[in-house]
Amino acid sequence: MRFLRISLLLNTFLNKSNKAKFLKYINIGIFFSVFAISSALITFYIENKIDNLEYSLSETHILQKQNKQDIDDFVQMKVLLKSIVVTDKAITDLYEFTASTKLGQYLITVDDLYLPTLFIEGQESAEMFKEMTEDGLWEELQQLVSEWFGKDSEEYKDYSEALESFYKNIDVYKKDYEKYYDRIFNYDLNIVADEILTKEKSINYFDHEFQKDNDKLEILLLDMFILFEVMEKFFFELSLEYEDDISEYNKEILELSNQESKIIIVAFIFQFLVFIIIQYFEVLSIQPNKLKNAKRKSK
């Protein structure tokens, strides 16, 4: 049974005389399709490689974005700490100076100067510090610093010293300053007025619990500043590493793209040569038949 009669269709276009010509066109068509297939396969292969690289590049971009966010957080915390340490210290110094005068010793008490800071810090930061310390965050970061800068580095030394001092003073956050709420928000002016008549709570003795805790808090904040500074340096260096990785990935992707065009050109030249050689042999194989036919005709 004949299902297909392609020959009938082709017969309308072909006749015996231009078969060779038609074969030549088909060969050219085959040559181009082979070239197209090989180009597509090369593209497929290279694209696959580029795709993997782009995936890694995207991952690095995300890491870099997170890293920049960390740097931004550290910088902000550092600025905040610095402003607290510097501004508060300046104001405390001024009050302490005033308190050392004849009148000042009656006007400024430990409740006035040190308790508010301890009260506010105790309320706002205690939980955060508790979480940071309990989760072992500082130790994890110390490990990072050690791995990155080395145990003999200045950074590791600074970090370790600051952390040691930090733990010595962290107990300031363990105290409950909330119990002093009524002393802070005291609306009874008789109590305030009575303070004027005595030096009992004067800040000049440097022996009050609040004063000692305030000193601890100052040291703690300075230690925190050092810890943040080292971490900021670490994240900046990490950011440079990510930058290098990103530029490396970009370079590799660009190289692969260029390589793709080059391979396709080489494949084209190679296939063209093969096509020429095949065509040559095909022509040679047809030639003796033609000669035989010519001789037969001349006879």
Place this chain on the structure above:
Amino acid sequence: MRRGNLNKISYILIVVSAIFTIISYVADQLVIRYENKLRLNKFNYQNLDTEIKSLTMVSKSLTSLDVESSVIVGRELRQRNFWIKNVILFESDKERFVNHKKKINILVNQDFPIYNIKWRARQSTRDLTDKVVEIRNSYRNIFKESIFNNIDFYSIDDFNENLSGRDWFKNNSEKFFNVKNWDDITSLLNSTEINDMDLRDWSDIRNFRLLIAEILFNETKKITPLIEYLDKIIEDKEYDLEILFFETKKINSYKNYFVLTGIISQILTLFFLLILFRYLIKAKII
């Protein structure tokens, strides 16, 4: 083989071409499906990204206001007694203070130093009130964000009520001598002559400042869990965004593979058809 008849090889070549045509068609359909998925993912990605940016802005603004409020409260608490003690010491006619002044031998003969303290106390009270109003308005602007509509552990209405100033004097009447309402305190802070104000008035101003600081402190304390909640949402959404990003990337890769598969299949169809024609001519079927 008779001319015009197709043989086994011809049929195989036709079937192979047909298979590649089908593959090409399937690949094209998959490209369309993945393109739709990609469009949807990009749409979700952009929405999520905008949402995260908006939430980050809210969180950062709240953090800034929280810090600003704490700084104001901290400064206010430190100086809450300093100026009033000066005023009491120099203005009180109670014997114990008069004697104390004599004892410590601090005599201020000129009116200017004490007037200066009073003038500054009044001025700084006005500044404090303005600052708190500014902070309150900034908070109110942030609270207009839709995220706060779904939070049940924090009440914006309570915040507005507590910082509105309504009933401040009514609910804290025991803290004031002369001041009964906003008109009284406004008059003390703006129009009353400093020299006409007595110790009770200064006491009211001092307690008014402390009341502002207390309310601001208590309201600020409630903001911290709100910031933590927002940061948690942002963290979760960033994680979702990351997943969506890699999913989009994966879909895009698949789409590219299907495009390439489609192209290769089409070329292979053409290739096998050409081989078929070549074979037909060579085998003299046509």
